[in-house]
Amino acid sequence: MSTSQSLDVEKDAGTDYAHLTNESVRSFSWEGITVTVKDRYTKQPLEILSGVNGIVKAGEMLALMGPSGSGKTTLLNVLAHRKASGASVQESLHLNGAVTDLKTFRKLSSFVEQEDALVGSLTVRETLYFAARLALPSSVSKSERIARIEALLAAFGLQKQAETLIGTPIRKGVSGGQKRRVSVASQLITSPKILFLDEPTSGLDSSASFEVMNFVRNIAKQYKILAIASIHQPSTSTFDLFDKLLLLSRGKTVYNGAVRGVRDYFASLGHSMPLYMNPAEYILQLVNTDFSRDQEESDDKLAHLHSSWQRSTKAAAATSEIRSCVSDLSACAVLSDLTHDSANKFLIPLTLIHRSFIKSYRDIVAYGIRIAMYMGLAIMMGTVWLRLDPVQSNINAFTNAIFFGGAFMSFMAVAYIPAYLEDLHLYTKERLNGLYGPTAFMIANFIIGIPYLFIIAFLFSVVSYWLGNFRDSAEGFWVWVMWLFLDLVAAESLVVLLSSLIPIFVVALAATAFANGLWMSVNGFMVQPGTLNVFWRYVFHYIDYQAYVFHGMMVNEFGKRSYACETLPDGSCYCMYPSALQDQCMIDGKAVLSSYGYNTGNVGKYVGYMLAITLGYRLFGWLVLYLRKH
Incomplete structure (x- = not known):
């Protein structure tokens, strides 16, 4: 479908998109942007942006270009009110000549990340649907949301792919160019006045790059959107799309x-472009000194280009245009009238839960593979510890099985890391766009996991509990399920905390594995709590959720069960754990518990400890996300 045809379809859809895109944002300007960081080697201040000025008007599309390390991504982030940590920023940003605060600016703008932060198990239409639910105020009716979604599908040529999945590592979805269009369309759902795009053509071929930017250009022209894109070496046709x-x-x-003035400007400086050469490629080669054989000559040439611009009439005219806009406050709209209402904060967690639910049952990586892993573990455990008789020679085997079940169920929670990091990436993008904060994210993440973790604990127990011949009672089975469920909830909460703290897959995996190894070592099985080294006992044992799981499962097995002692060849009885049942050649399971320093009471207290530890992990995870400045 051609662009003109797409836009005709949009008009036919009867959408109010044009009405909702207020055209009163006439300009966005910036002056004297300077960003300074501390050089990691010399420890001296280092300017990565120096006095950058600029202005974009409604309907225009600006390209930010430069070689690697030129500062274009930093500039884009500053313009979008995204501050880099550890940097000193001097800025003067104006909308219609007026200064805006962060909250107002985010309501007026949207940011398309360099990487497509999309849920791969959603369809194209569902992606736009959830973008609308999260971003649009509750005053926008369902029919209006649908009309806007249909308009964007038509405008971006995505109608035929509307029911196609975005795509996961296991299930193929839309193409790379179509993904970029979905990313842009999802940011246009709120009818923003300013659209920022970070390397929107990254990873695309020249044809797909032109396709994506052509759609952005047409939307910007038709609805008077200000578009600013950092872009790396576009083709000639893509470069010509920019104003x-x-x-x-x-x-x-x-x-x-103006793009059309590039050739004449550089020609006036003695750098005439070859007739049939891509102008974008030529100017990037001109200002890139990284691969120069004569560094001194390149530095002199670059210094000449910098000074020539500063002295040029074009630079003076641009500065004059910026300052005249700032001084002409009569032409400025009241920005508070341009912003849209926020979505209902109380409904956002429900929307996130709904989206996560769809992902959880479609994307087998999230929970399907984990369920298969745990079932494999259950079968292995049940067949290794197969139908153990309640005799004293099997007491150690029962104890080992209890440790193995609880500890390795917890350890295998590392399989949740990839799915969580994907969610975290999406959260980071949506938080920066002002859609919601860490509270809604944490609530939704916790709630969506509860039913799946219970299913895992139940299915694992159905296999392993009865095959292993643990205490034969319904009560014993359900208490076992409860402890494994609490174990999984705590383990997943630990994954959330560590992955939020270190959002790098390999590092998060290593940290989680190390933490689980620590909990296994001090949970009371390897070394009984009473004889555990004082440091490990008081610093780690009492905050070890695996310790309470092991304790609770031991009480569940041995608190209400007895075991036959060994009958010696002379007919006498040998009981390895003395108890009140010794004269019956039996061992009261409570005697086994006593050897660990456990008693049969206080089960509720230990459940409370588990809940407190889980809450602590979640609160610390929330705090990490809250304090992190992206």
């Missing part, structure tokens, strides 16, 4: 003006 170019090198401006 303006801001070219950077080493954090300083080399050119800032």
